[in-house]
Amino acid sequence: MTAIYILWLREVKRYLRSRPQIIASLAQPLLYLLVLGFGLGPVFQNAGQGSYLQFVGPGVVGMGILFTSIFSGIGLLWDRQFGFLKETLVAPVPRLQIMAGRTLGGATIAMIQGILVLTVCMIAGFRPHGVAAVPLALLFMALTAIVFAALGTVIGSSLRDMQGFQLIMNFLVMPIFFLSGALFPLTNLPAALTVATRLDPMAYGVDGLRGALIGLSQIGVATDLTVLVVVASAFLALGARAFSKIQI
Amino acid sequence: MIHVENLVKTFGEVKAVDGVSFDVPASEIFAFLGPNGAGKTTTIQMLTTLQRPTSGTMRLDGLDPVTRQLEVRRCFGIVFQDPSLDSELTAYENMELHGVLYHVPRKVRHERIELLLKLFELWDRKDSFVKTFSGGMKRRLEIARGFLHTPKILFLDEPTLGLDPQSRNQLWTHVKHLNETEGVTVFLTTHYMDEAERVAHRIAIIDHGKIVSVGTAQELREKTGADSLEGAFLKLTGSTIRDERADSADQMRQMVRMWRR
Numbered sequence: 001m002t003a004i005y006i007l008w009l010r011e012v013k014r015y016l017r018s019r020p021q022i023i024a025s026l027a028q029p030l031l032y033l034l035v036l037g038f039g040l041g042p043v044f045q046n047a048g049q050g051s052y053l054q055f056v057g058p059g060v061v062g063m064g065i066l067f068t069s070i071f072s073g074i075g076l077l078w079d080r081q082f083g084f085l086k087e088t089l090v091a092p093v094p095r096l097q098i099m100a101g102r103t104l105g106g107a108t109i110a111m112i113q114g115i116l117v118l119t120v121c122m123i124a125g126f127r128p129h130g131v132a133a134v135p136l137a138l139l140f141m142a143l144t145a146i147v148f149a150a151l152g153t154v155i156g157s158s159l160r161d162m163q164g165f166q167l168i169m170n171f172l173v174m175p176i177f178f179l180s181g182a183l184f185p186l187t188n189l190p191a192a193l194t195v196a197t198r199l200d201p202m203a204y205g206v207d208g209l210r211g212a213l214i215g216l217s218q219i220g221v222a223t224d225l226t227v228l229v230v231v232a233s234a235f236l237a238l239g240a241r242a243f244s245k246i247q248i
Numbered sequence: 249m250i251h252v253e254n255l256v257k258t259f260g261e262v263k264a265v266d267g268v269s270f271d272v273p274a275s276e277i278f279a280f281l282g283p284n285g286a287g288k289t290t291t292i293q294m295l296t297t298l299q300r301p302t303s304g305t306m307r308l309d310g311l312d313p314v315t316r317q318l319e320v321r322r323c324f325g326i327v328f329q330d331p332s333l334d335s336e337l338t339a340y341e342n343m344e345l346h347g348v349l350y351h352v353p354r355k356v357r358h359e360r361i362e363l364l365l366k367l368f369e370l371w372d373r374k375d376s377f378v379k380t381f382s383g384g385m386k387r388r389l390e391i392a393r394g395f396l397h398t399p400k401i402l403f404l405d406e407p408t409l410g411l412d413p414q415s416r417n418q419l420w421t422h423v424k425h426l427n428e429t430e431g432v433t434v435f436l437t438t439h440y441m442d443e444a445e446r447v448a449h450r451i452a453i454i455d456h457g458k459i460v461s462v463g464t465a466q467e468l469r470e471k472t473g474a475d476s477l478e479g480a481f482l483k484l485t486g487s488t489i490r491d492e493r494a495d496s497a498d499q500m501r502q503m504v505r506m507w508r509r
Contacts, residue, residue: 006348014336083332090296091349092321247299 011105059182072106073152144205266457325394384415
């Protein structure tokens with residue numbers, strides 16, 4: 001267990017020490033929040049959907065979590081290139097514990113990032129429905145973080161070098177983000193798009209977060225919770241399998 | 249301490265290690281000397297549980313690295329050919345992380361980290377980030393780390409590659425010292441004949457995956473009638489230059505080096 005802790009601590013330390021990176025990774029959600037929040041606000045309001053800033057707030061929080069957690073998993077590739085991965089692979093510790101420490105560490109920093117984005121959203125004018133919303137919101141943030149940190153581990157274990165990275169970014173991460181309903185409501189969409197959004201685990205994370213924070217859920221909070229728990233377990237199992245197969 | 253019999257590793261058509269056998273008694277310093285692509289690193293990787301052999305038997309302190317991975321991993325330390333430190337952590341944190349992974353009790357861990365960092369002259373820099381270290385300092389830290397959990401065997405895979413003569417000299421002094429005081433068995437590979445001659449009790453010359461000759465430096469010279477170990481080496485392995493094919497990891501490493509400049 002101490003092995004899980006020390007590897008978790010390593011991830012968290014590395015994150016807290018990379019201040020420029022923290023600020024840089026806040027920039028993208030912030031851009032979406034401010035530009036879309038204020039830019040699309042009037043259109044959204046005229047369509048009778050209420051405040052777009054309120055709507056998109058949970059979306060950009062989810063975005064911050066998605067990107068941070070998935071990249072932390074892919075960080076495995078860097079550890080492979082810079083050699084640190086070998087140090088952990090020859091240690092007398094079961095691979096499962098190493099994977100668990102790394103993935104939990106990645107999920108933790110994604111949570112911190114999500115809380116930072118939420119704080120920024122609130123400064124920009126986003127208002128959650130009361131303090132009671134916070135624990136449920138944190139639960140959804142944690143689950144989303146675990147799902148995508150585990151997915152990142154699967155990807156990081158399977159890629160041999162950084163060349164596949166752009167491919168993953170354009171064909172996996174961006175679609176996950178755009179199909180999640182972070183930026184637009186998932187109602188009255190063409191049938192094919194509806195199916196695609198329902199297959200996107202991020203859609204349940206964003207929907208649950210929105211349900212918790214502003215009381216607006218299209219799928220249902222209980223369903224969101226169930227799906228996320230199932231997907232998190234599945235991805236963790238896949239991640240453990242992929243990680244155990246890594247060869248030097 | 250190390251027993252290897254008829255060890256074979258094939259990658260597709262290529263026989264990287266082709267029927268290697270040798271024994272290393274406890275507390276000996278044993279060197280593997282060979283041209284690029286001779287099978288030195290592959291042998292180390294099999295002994296240290298990172299690769300499975302195609303066939304053959306291995307024992308480390310009586311344990312089989314294939315079937316008893318975790319126990320075997322506890323009994324050796326390794327310094328890889330490429331750096332394996334976390335450069336975003338401090339020297340002390342790298343040591344601490346290693347100690348925890350190897351289940352070294354807290355009190356012993358702190359004492360030993362202090363002892364080793366002082367020995368390798370890194371104690372003043374214990375709280376500096378490893379990314380600020382020179383190549384020689386990183387190497388020293390890695391070797392200090394390899395000794396942290398008092399291993400029975402230490403593997404050193406070309407530990408002095410790219411170091412200046414001063415650092416090389418100092419590094420071997422420390423390794424010899426620890427071999428004498430703690431009785432650790434050392435298995436090393438190197439390209440530098442003078443090093444092998446100075447440090448190793450016995451030397452095995454390996455080429456094309458096979459051991460060509462084993463013995464003390466003196467014995468190897470006498471056997472080949474050469475006046476230096478380098479001469480003996482060239483007589484045994486020929487003088488053609490071996491090119492390893494660069495794999496994607498090598499290309500990546502080159503890119504990384506470019507960015508760092």
